[in-house]
Structures are given as C-alpha cells and as structure tokens.
Amino acid sequence: MSRITPGQPAMLGGTRTATVIEKPAVLAALVKRAKRPLLVVGHRALVVGSDREYVIDLLARWAQKDSVPVAATGDTGPALRARGVEPARCISAMNLGQRLADPQWAGIDRAGPHDVIFIAGLSYALEWTLLSGLRHGAASLVTVSLSPAYEPHASFSLPNLSWTDWRSLVTEAFALEEGGA
Amino acid sequence: MKGIDIRIGEIASPLGRVRDLRVGIGRIGSGTWEEPAGPTPYPSMTALRDWDRRLLGRYRPFYMPLCDLCCLCTYGKCDLSGGKRGACGITLAAQQSRVVLLAACIGAATHTSHARELVEYLVERNGRTFPLDPGGLQVDLHMPHVELVCGERPETLADLETILDYCNAQLIDLLAATHTGQEGDPIDFESKVLHAGMIDHVSMEVADVAQISAFDFPKADQGALLVPLGLGTVDTERPVILVIGHNVPPAAAILDYLADHGLEGTVEVTGICCTAIDMTRRSPSAKIIGPISWQLRYIRSGIPDLVVVDEQCVRTDLLDEAARLGIPVIATSEKNCLGLADRTDELSDALIEDLVSGRVPGVLILDPEKVGEVAVRVAVRRRPERAVPPVADVIALAAACGACGACKGACPSEKDLVGGMQAARSGDTSVLARMLRSCVGCGRCEDACPQGIEVHRLMVASCDECERFAIRTGRGPVQDIEIREIGGPIVLGEIPGVVAFVGCANYLEGGSEVAEMVTEFAKRRFVVCTSGCSAMAVAMHRDEEGLTPYERFSGRFEAGGVVNVGSCVANSHISGAAIKIASIFAKRSLSGNYAEVADYVYNRVGAVGVAWGAMSQKAAAIAAGFWRLGIPVVVGPHGAKYRRMLLGRSDVDEDWMVRDRRSGEEVYVGPVPEHLFIAAETKEEAMAIIAKLAMRPNDTSRGRSIKLSHYIDLYDRCYGRMPDDLHRFVRTKADLPLMQKEELLKVLEARGWVERAIPDPTLLPEEALR
Ligand code: SF4
Ligand code: SF4
Ligand code: SF4
Numbered sequence: 001m002s003r004i005t006p007g008q009p010a011m012l013g014g015t016r017t018a019t020v021i022e023k024p025a026v027l028a029a030l031v032k033r034a035k036r037p038l039l040v041v042g043h044r045a046l047v048v049g050s051d052r053e054y055v056i057d058l059l060a061r062w063a064q065k066d067s068v069p070v071a072a073t074g075d076t077g078p079a080l081r082a083r084g085v086e087p088a089r090c091i092s093a094m095n096l097g098q099r100l101a102d103p104q105w106a107g108i109d110r111a112g113p114h115d116v117i118f119i120a121g122l123s124y125a126l127e128w129t130l131l132s133g134l135r136h137g138a139a140s141l142v143t144v145s146l147s148p149a150y151e152p153h154a155s156f157s158l159p160n161l162s163w164t165d166w167r168s169l170v171t172e173a174f175a176l177e178e179g180g181a
Numbered sequence: 182m183k184g185i186d187i188r189i190g191e192i193a194s195p196l197g198r199v200r201d202l203r204v205g206i207g208r209i210g211s212g213t214w215e216e217p218a219g220p221t222p223y224p225s226m227t228a229l230r231d232w233d234r235r236l237l238g239r240y241r242p243f244y245m246p247l248c249d250l251c252c253l254c255t256y257g258k259c260d261l262s263g264g265k266r267g268a269c270g271i272t273l274a275a276q277q278s279r280v281v282l283l284a285a286c287i288g289a290a291t292h293t294s295h296a297r298e299l300v301e302y303l304v305e306r307n308g309r310t311f312p313l314d315p316g317g318l319q320v321d322l323h324m325p326h327v328e329l330v331c332g333e334r335p336e337t338l339a340d341l342e343t344i345l346d347y348c349n350a351q352l353i354d355l356l357a358a359t360h361t362g363q364e365g366d367p368i369d370f371e372s373k374v375l376h377a378g379m380i381d382h383v384s385m386e387v388a389d390v391a392q393i394s395a396f397d398f399p400k401a402d403q404g405a406l407l408v409p410l411g412l413g414t415v416d417t418e419r420p421v422i423l424v425i426g427h428n429v430p431p432a433a434a435i436l437d438y439l440a441d442h443g444l445e446g447t448v449e450v451t452g453i454c455c456t457a458i459d460m461t462r463r464s465p466s467a468k469i470i471g472p473i474s475w476q477l478r479y480i481r482s483g484i485p486d487l488v489v490v491d492e493q494c495v496r497t498d499l500l501d502e503a504a505r506l507g508i509p510v511i512a513t514s515e516k517n518c519l520g521l522a523d524r525t526d527e528l529s530d531a532l533i534e535d536l537v538s539g540r541v542p543g544v545l546i547l548d549p550e551k552v553g554e555v556a557v558r559v560a561v562r563r564r565p566e567r568a569v570p571p572v573a574d575v576i577a578l579a580a581a582c583g584a585c586g587a588c589k590g591a592c593p594s595e596k597d598l599v600g601g602m603q604a605a606r607s608g609d610t611s612v613l614a615r616m617l618r619s620c621v622g623c624g625r626c627e628d629a630c631p632q633g634i635e636v637h638r639l640m641v642a643s644c645d646e647c648e649r650f651a652i653r654t655g656r657g658p659v660q661d662i663e664i665r666e667i668g669g670p671i672v673l674g675e676i677p678g679v680v681a682f683v684g685c686a687n688y689l690e691g692g693s694e695v696a697e698m699v700t701e702f703a704k705r706r707f708v709v710c711t712s713g714c715s716a717m718a719v720a721m722h723r724d725e726e727g728l729t730p731y732e733r734f735s736g737r738f739e740a741g742g743v744v745n746v747g748s749c750v751a752n753s754h755i756s757g758a759a760i761k762i763a764s765i766f767a768k769r770s771l772s773g774n775y776a777e778v779a780d781y782v783y784n785r786v787g788a789v790g791v792a793w794g795a796m797s798q799k800a801a802a803i804a805a806g807f808w809r810l811g812i813p814v815v816v817g818p819h820g821a822k823y824r825r826m827l828l829g830r831s832d833v834d835e836d837w838m839v840r841d842r843r844s845g846e847e848v849y850v851g852p853v854p855e856h857l858f859i860a861a862e863t864k865e866e867a868m869a870i871i872a873k874l875a876m877r878p879n880d881t882s883r884g885r886s887i888k889l890s891h892y893i894d895l896y897d898r899c900y901g902r903m904p905d906d907l908h909r910f911v912r913t914k915a916d917l918p919l920m921q922k923e924e925l926l927k928v929l930e931a932r933g934w935v936e937r938a939i940p941d942p943t944l945l946p947e948e949a950l951r
Binding site: 009010013015016043073074075077078081089092093094095097098122123125130132133135137139 | 245248262264591819821824
C-alpha cells in the first residue's frame with residue numbers, strides 16, 4: 001500500500017489505496033493490457049495545463065492515435081470534437097458511473113463491457129466520489145486516474161504532478177510524438 | 182392516539198387567565214375543514230413504504246462511499262470494502278444509506294427544533310389563539326404540507342404544537358432505525374430517508390407560516406420589496422450590528438428595539454444567511470451582506486461593532502475570529518452556546534459594560550427581547566479599532582510563501598492559490614482578488630499553510646470590491662390565484678417547468694453560476710423560484726444593463742417570474758406550490774392523501790429543484806422531501822459527496838412502464854423524469870439536465886414540444902449535437918417542435934422510432950386512488 005498523499009490530503013477513504021503509477025512504463029503496460037478501454041474526459045481537462053496546451057490536448061491525441069472510445073462528461077464534448085475526437089457519448093459522470101457498475105451494460109459504443117477506464121479532468125472531489133462508486137459497485141473494472149492529483153480510490157493513479165512532469169510522463173507512456181499527432 | 186380535543190372558553194389559573202384554550206392530543210380538531218380523511222393521516226415511517234419502493238425501483242441508489250469504514254459502535258471500526266460486512270452484518274451499501282438517513286435526520290431535526298423554538302416563542306409573544314395567516318386574502322390553503330401529511334388544517338399558533346409533536350416522534354423513530362442491528366436493507370433505509378424529507382417539509386412549513394403570521398412578513402406578496410444586499414450597502418459611519426443564522430427572533434427584537442426607541446436609521450443592522458433574509462421580511466431597513474460564505478470575510482473586514490448569532494450554519498470558530506478584532510459576540514440559541522456564560526437573568530447594564538469593556542468576549546442571552554436591547558446599546562458605543570491589512574502588507578506577507586501547495590490541496594474550490602500567492606509576492610494582488618469571487622470562505626487554506634500565512638485574509642485584503650445589489654425579499658407562499666392561473670399550463674406542459682434554485686453556497690465556480698442559470702430559465706419562461714443562500718447569490722450578479730435578476734424579472738409566480746420565497750424554511754412553499762396544483766387545479770383531496778398527491782405531482786408537475794451549492798444536512802433533508810413528492814433534484818459537483826445518487830436508467834425500457842388509468846394497461850412513457858437525484862459537473866451540463874428533468878408523462882403534445890425545444894437547444898449548447906436520447910422523449914409526431922420537425926424526424930427514423938400513445942399515467946394500483 002502506498003503512503004502517498006491524495007491530491008486533497010483530507011480525501012482518504014479506507015484501507016486500500018490506488019497503486020501509484022511512478023513510471024511511464026507502468027501506464028504504457030496498463031494501456032497495452034486493456035482489451036476494451038474507455039477514456040473519460042471531464043471539463044477541467046480544459047483548465048489544467050499551460051498557456052498553450054492543456055490536459056485535453058494530450059488525451060485527445062492519445063484517443064486519436066490508439067482509437068480509444070471517449071466518454072465526454074460535463075460540457076467537454078465540443079472541445080474534444082475541436083481536437084478531432086468525436087466522443088462515443090456525451091454523458092454525465094454520475095450516469096456513466098451507474099452504467100459502468102452494471103455488468104449487463106453494453107458499453108459506451110455498444111461493443112461490449114469495458115475492462116479498463118482511464119479518467120481525467122473531473123473536479124477532484126467528483127472524480128474521487130465516482131471512483132469510490134466504481135471501486136465498490138464495479139469490482140472487476142480496472143480504473144486508472146490520469147489526473148495530475150493522486151486519486152486514492154482508483155485501481156491505479158498518477159501521483160501529484162506538476163504540469164511539466166505530468167506532460168512528460170503521459171507523452172512517453174502514450175508514445176505521443178512531440179508537437180502534436 | 183388521536184381524537185382527544187378539549188376546548189375551554191375561559192379559565193383562571195395560578196398562571197393567569199387563559200382564553201380560548203384548546204388542547205388536542207394527536208388531532209387539532211378544527212371544525213371548518215370538510216375534506217374526507219385520506220388513507221394515511223399522520224403516517225408512520227412505514228405507512229408510505231409502498232410508494233417509496235415504487236420510486237426507488239425506478240431510481241436506484243448509486244453509492245459512492247466517502248469512507249469504507251464504519252465506526253458507529255465499539256465492535257468497529259469495521260472495514261466494509263470489497264464485499265466485507267461489519268461485525269453487525271451490515272454491507273457497505275446499507276451503511277451508506279444509513280449515513281444518508283442520519284444526515285436527513287439531522288437536517289429534519291434542525292428544522293423541527295427551529296420550528297418548535299419559534300412557535301414556543303411566538304405563542305408566548307402573541308398568544309395561543311393568534312391566527313395563522315401566511316397569505317392574507319390571497320391564500321386559503323394555508324399549509325399544504327400539513328394538510329397532506331397530517332390531514333389537519335391548523336388555524337392558530339397553538340395548533341402547530343400538535344404538528345410538531347408528530348414530527349418529533351417521527352424523527353425519534355427514524356433515528357432509532359439507524360442503531361446497530363436495526364435496519365440493514367439499503368432500500369428500507371432509503372424509504373426512511375424519504376420519510377425524514379417529508380417531515381422536514383412539514384416542519385419548514387410550520388416554521389415559516391408561524392413567523393409570517395406573527396412577525397407580519399410579506400404574505401404571498403408578488404410585489405415584495407427590493408431590499409439592499411452587499412457590503413457596499415453598509416454605512417460604516419454608523420454603528421454596525423451583524424446577525425448570523427436562521428432563527429429570526431433575536432434579530433427581529435433588535436429591529437423592534439430600534440423602532441421603539443426612535444433609533445431607526447442610526448444603527449446598521451446587517452445579516453448573513455437566512456436570518457438576514459428574514460430580517461428584511463420584517464423591516465426593509467435591514468441589510469443583507471451575503472450567504473454563509475461571507476462570514477469570515479465580513480468579520481475580518483472589521484466593520485461589525487457586534488456579532489449576534491442564533492442557530493445553524495454559523496462558523497464554530499466565530500468567537501475566536503471576532504475576539505481577534507475585539508468584536509463582542511452575543512449567542513442567543515440553546516443549540517449554539519459557544520461556550521459562553523448564560524447571563525440571561527442578569528441586568529442589561531452589567532452585560533453591556535462587560536461586552537463594551539472587553540472583559541468577556543461574549544455572552545449567552547436566551548431572551549430575544551433582552552438581546553435586542555443589549556445589542557443596540559453595545560453597538561452604539563462603537564469599537565475603537567477596525568482592521569483590514571492594507572494591500573502593501575499583503576505583498577509583504579506573501580513573501581513568506583514557499584510555494585509548497587498545501588493551501589491548494591486544502592481548497593475545496595480547487596483554486597490555484599500557489600499562483601495567486603506568487604503573483605502577490607511580485608506585487609500583483611489582482612489574482613488573489615479575483616479568486617475571492619469563487620472562494621467559499623472556509624479558511625482551510627490558512628490552517629494548511631506551514632508558514633502560518635493567512636491566505637484567505639490576504640485574498641480579502643486584496644479585493645476592494647464593495648458592491649451594492651438588490652434582492653427581492655422573501656415573499657412567502659404562492660397565491661391560490663396564481664396556482665389557478667398557471668396550474669393548468671404547468672400540468673399540460675405549456676409552461677416548460679418550475680425550477681427552484683435552493684440551498685447553500687458551496688460552489689465550485691462561484692455563485693454567479695446560479696444567477697446565470699436563473700436568468701437562462703427565466704428568459705425561457707420557466708417559473709423560477711429561489712430561496713436561502715441561493716436567493717442571495719442570485720442577487721450578486723448583474724446583467725449587461727446592470728440589473729440583478731430580481732430587478733429584471735417579475736416577482737410573480739408566472740412564466741418568466743423570479744420568485745424569492747424567503748429563507749431555508751420557505752422552501753416548503755415551493756414544494757407546497759406543487760401540492761397546491763394537485764389540490765386547487767386538479768381538485769385532488771389532500772387530507773392524509775400523500776401517495777395519490779405525490780403520484781399526481783410526479784406524473785404531471787414539471788418541477789425541478791437545483792441545489793447548486795448544497796452543503797448541509799438540512800439540504801439533504803430538503804432534497805429528500807422533494808424526492809418523496811417525485812420532484813427531482815440536481816446538485817453541483819460537490820453534491821456527489823452526499824455519497825449516493827438516485828438515478829434512472831433511460832436505456833432500460835421496463836423501468837418506464839406506467840399504468841394508463843384510461844385503459845388499465847401498462848404502457849411505456851419514456852424516462853420522464855429521468856433521475857431523482859444527480860450531481861452535474863458544470864452549469865452547462867446542469868442546464869441540459871434541468872430541461873430534460875422538467876418533462877413529465879402527462880405533458881400534452883404542445884407542452885412536450887415546448888419542453889423538447891428547450892432540451893434540444895440546451896443540449897446542443899452543452900454537447901454540440903442532437904440529444905442521444907431524443908427518441909425516448911417523443912411520443913407522437915405532434916411532440917416535435919414545429920421549426921425542427923423535418924430534421925428531427927430524420928433523426929428519429931434513423932433510430933427506429935415508432936409512435937406511441939400518451940396515457941393518463943399513474944404509478945399506483947387502482948385501489949390506491951380515491
Ligand atoms: S455498527 Fe456495525 S459496521 Fe459499524 S462499527 Fe458497529 S458492527 Fe461495525
Ligand atoms: S477560504 Fe477560499 S481559498 Fe481558502 S481554502 Fe477555502 S475556498 Fe479555498
Ligand atoms: S501553504 Fe502557505 S507556503 Fe504553501 S503555497 Fe500556500 S501560502 Fe505558500
């Protein structure tokens with residue numbers, strides 16, 4: 001069990017915490033192992049970043065490159081579309097969580113249940129609660145938090161990272177070429 | 182025990198002469214109400230279980246534990262994660278619902294206790310037989326919740342005691358159900374949550390009707406006055422009193438003392454939270470500073486000469502904060518004594534000298550009239566010192582910041598405080614000043630800082646905004662005539678919905694989002710209601726023409742109106758309006774007839790509650806009261822921390838079958854309303870959800886086409902495309918908005934849509950309907 005502090009230190013939740021993704025290779029391996037991945041992107045992916053580039057830009061490039069189906073929560077859909085990614089579904093985070101917890105659900109694109117979700121860009125507390133719901137309601141689903149703040153309720157989570165460190169880890173793990181897809 | 186009703190015309194006792202005494206146990210015994218008694222007067226906590234299970238069968242709980250552990254008894258702590266059970270056998274799902282029930286009980290107990298304190302005080306002040314009159318000639322149906330739940334029509338202040346006895350008893354039973362080894366089924370817990378919510382609305386109604394009647398607040402007044410709001414409204418040349426809380430008698434006594442002693446206009450009486458709203462219902466000379474998030478900010482401004490606190494949502498470190506600036510405090514509630522000595526029975530002169538001299542930081546006075554006198558006489562002596570660190574100090578103090586980020590990690594609003602502090606270090610305090618707009622004033626950043634930097638204080642000092650706004654003061658209930666005028670268009674769907682913006686100020690992105698949503702829905706000709714801290718947040722926002730929503734839109738309960746009903750307890754008038762539609766427009770009998778009326782509201786009244794900054798246990802109870810009536814509630818992103826949603830599955834057709842009363846057959850009506858409780862991530866998403874949740878099975882085609890046009894438009898604005906679920910909401914071609922008909926038909930055809938009938942919908946079996 002990791003002793004890492006959650007992105008908001010008070011947000012501890014129990015006896016199990018997410019395995020920390022310290023190295024890009026760990027994230028790359030999770031991507032490789034996923035048979036039916038789903039990328040969930042919330043609106044703060046448009047806020048976190050630098051002046052020129054935001055979390056959403058790198059996630060969109062990865063989704064495009066690896067053809068990962070995307071669920072856009074909040075009002076993220078148009079921003080993804082502007083980056084060349086048509087979301088499989090625009091859906092509220094809570095609605096999505098409830099469906100992911102249903103083993104009968106056919107998946108975001110009706111191509112079968114998902115085995116791994118990658119998630120980033122919800123407000124910290126919303127992502128935290130959603131991941132808690134999935135940990136208890138969807139025990140066989142692997143959840144990977146890509147937010148730059150450690151999310152203890154995920155199965156795997158990035159640690160608390162500066163934008164520059166986050167950017168370089170994700171770029172390497174997703175094998176993104178510098179300067180855009 | 183019911184039916185005991187003793188009436189005494191006049192009696193002399195050692196306590197004095199009592200006239201018109203009526204003692205009822207279990208019943209009030211009014212003789213003027215002719216409605217036949219319904220099936221569930223004074224329902225116990227299982228009497229409506231069948232109705233609850235029908236709702237909860239559609240809207241299944243999605244649990245998101247805030248903690249995997251339970252520590253409620255000494256068997257524990259128990260780890261309930263990964264399917265493990267507690268030592269008592271409880272599951273994690275049941276534990277979550279148990280905590281939700283505890284929260285709802287705390288909320289409902291708070292309103293019930295508040296109501297009881299008010300009623301006891303007013304009975305003593307105005308007499309037991311003082312008549313209830315919440316709406317003057319405009320309101321005949323005084324207390325829709327009490328009539329519906331209890332099957333009673335109270336007429337006097339004393340009649341309300343019986344209602345509160347019932348509420349007390351129910352809350353004790355509900356609390357007992359949370360003991361170790363009682364209820365263990367999550368849905369039974371959830372049903373009890375709904376019961377707590379129903380009780381909460383009864384108690385809120387009792388509290389507000391009592392205070393409207395006895396304090397002569399606006400009575401269902403469409404033209405309730407615009408009153409001042411904001412820091413800029415305070416004349417700091419005068420003595421300034423600050424009152425904080427929810428229970429208005431001490432604040433009312435301050436205003437009365439000023440009036441009785443010819444001092445009106447010489448002392449500024451300012452308020453935060455619901456007491457502030459209720460003060461302005463009593464006297465338009467009182468001033469509202471803002472919602473609960475303004476407590477630290479306003480005290481630290483050093484402006485108040487005295488702070489008077491009553492109950493609920495008062496910062497528990499308030500005495501320390503006030504003491505730092507030498508501001509004396511008067512506590513006035515048995516529920517919030519602040520550790521102060523009870524000096525109710527001492528002479529006012531002694532209390533005043535102790536407070537003015539600073540010999541004591543504060544006193545507890547459990548007598549509103551004495552509070553009125555002491556508060557004014559202390560305030561007029563003024564404090565010698567007022568303190569706000571100047572901007573130059575902000576820059577110097579920020580220099581100690583080591584950019585560790587601890588403040589940022591503690592900030593619920595996820596502000597980039599490190600960036601703000603670094604900018605301040607280099608002389609630019611504008612970043613901190615801007616952040617204050619969406620700061621909830623919790624102060625956690627300061628406790629987190631290892632350098633001891635008072636981050637919030639520096640933000641306050643950086644911001645010199647001192648604006649004046651206007652809010653329409655709480656008008657109280659909706660008039661019967663207003664219901665007669667628009668009950669029909671609401672039920673038929675021609676008015677696209679009633680949206681109520683209620684609850685606290687725990688916003689992620691600031692209160693201006695509430696104002697923007699209010700403006701959007703008022704422009705779309707929904708009926709918009711506001712209350713409590715949301716009502717204040719709405720007022721703190723101006724449009725391009727410099728008008729707040731209250732100045733821009735009418736205060737009538739009509740399409741395009743923005744109706745501030747009042748403080749938290751006035752929320753009962755919003756749910757009460759839905760009940761009134763069933764009674765006044767649809768002629769449904771109310772008396773003890775809860776399930777039938779809730780079924781009516783659920784299937785026909787397109788009302789939606791929005792608690793964008795919901796924080797408290799009271800907000801949890803208020804939401805639950807809406808849910809039991811079948812009214813959905815949308816919360817902001819922090820609302821997910823209520824730890825469970827009640828969500829429908831639009832993709833599961835079996836969930837959306839109703840009985841058609843005309844044919845007796847089970848028919849599909851689509852997912853309307855789709856959810857009972859859902860947290861939205863952004864205001865754009867919330868607005869699309871609100872428009873969708875306003876649809877009801879009973880909408881006529883004309884009504885549905887109006888509602889659909891709003892949904893399609895707001896969906897497009899949020900998601901940039903046509904709704905994925907459009908086909909589920911279109912029953913016939915006539916449901917389609919005329920302007921988009923051809924385009925929409927193509928979308929529907931591609932999705933294999935077929936026409937279906939519009940039923941006379943009910944969730945209840947025939948025998949349950951009268
Ligand atoms: S109430 Fe049950 S789960 Fe909670 S601590 Fe006691 S035994 Fe454990
Ligand atoms: S006081 Fe404001 S800035 Fe500080 S932690 Fe609270 S919300 Fe954030
Ligand atoms: S916690 Fe204190 S030292 Fe650390 S970044 Fe915030 S203000 Fe600076």
